[in-house]
Amino acid sequence: MPEGVPQGNFGPRLTGFLALATGRFRLSRRLVRELLEDVLGVKLTVGSVSNLEQCVSQALAAPVSEARAYVQTQPAVHQDETGWWQKHARACLWVASTATVAVFLIAKDRGKAVAQTMLGRGFRGTLISDRWCAYQWVHALQRQVCWTPLVREFEGFVERGGEAKRQGALLLAEVFVLFEWWHLARDGLLTRATFQRKMQPLMREVERLLAQAAEVCPKKVAGTASEILKLKDALWTLVYTEGVEPTNNLAERDLRHAVIWRKTGFGPRARTAAASSSASSRPS
DSSP states (O other): OOTTOOSSSSOHHHHHHHHHHHHTSOOOHHHHHHHIIIIIOOOOOHHHHHHHHHHHHHHTHHHHHHHHHHHHTSSEEEEEEEEEEETTEEEEEEEEEOSSEEEEEEESOOOHHHHHHHHOTTOOSEEEEOSOGGGTTSOGGGEEEOHHHHHHHHHHHHHHOHHHHHHHHHHHHHHHHHHHHHHHHHTTSSOHHHHHHHHHHHHHHHHHHHHHHHHHSOHHHHHHHHHHHTTGGGTSHHHHSTTOOSSOHHHHHHHHHHHHHHHHHOHHHHSOOSOSEEEEEOOO
């Protein structure tokens, strides 16, 4: 066949529509089969839908590689992972997100090697993530630990009562101010220099409270406070590096689409994922 002529019985528009329906709009293969027959008069088997998904996956391999290379050069990257299934075996879905592009990868585990594959071993930007050990290969000064899980930790301190409650309440009060000032700086209502100056006593106080909690609180709370302190340099990158956010919400939002698909469509348990890696761009 001449170059550019699709192989098989289905053209690129039908194949692309099918992939859009199953991927972006989270329709099951059976529903897609019914949709094509009822609306377009095209009769397909569920197996054919699966085969066409694989064709799209192969066709997108090069753009996905380009997207991953782009992400690896960006000054700030959000990364997260969640549980997944691949051919009825446990796996992990990873995402690396920037302001314009998100790259996904299905891997066997949540290990460091996968994070390095997505970011590149020579990553020079700032990584925004949680405290998961797979990210420890990135220097603390190149990281921003997400404050949302830390808030939950401090709320847990409060629920324990006693001295832990007091320390947790004080920490939450400081975090409230942190977010307030950061939003003002982000929106241009507070200059960067003023933001940095105002943050200095807050940073010292948070570290002091964590150190105190590590000394006087019950064992579990003390251990958590000590673990957070080990990453104290990664708590404040948002203060010194413009464009770095205090949370990992961007990556979490990108993963949410896949999580909903997994929960509502019995997705990865019932089907083989169409691709081990993919990418998406955001509307400008």
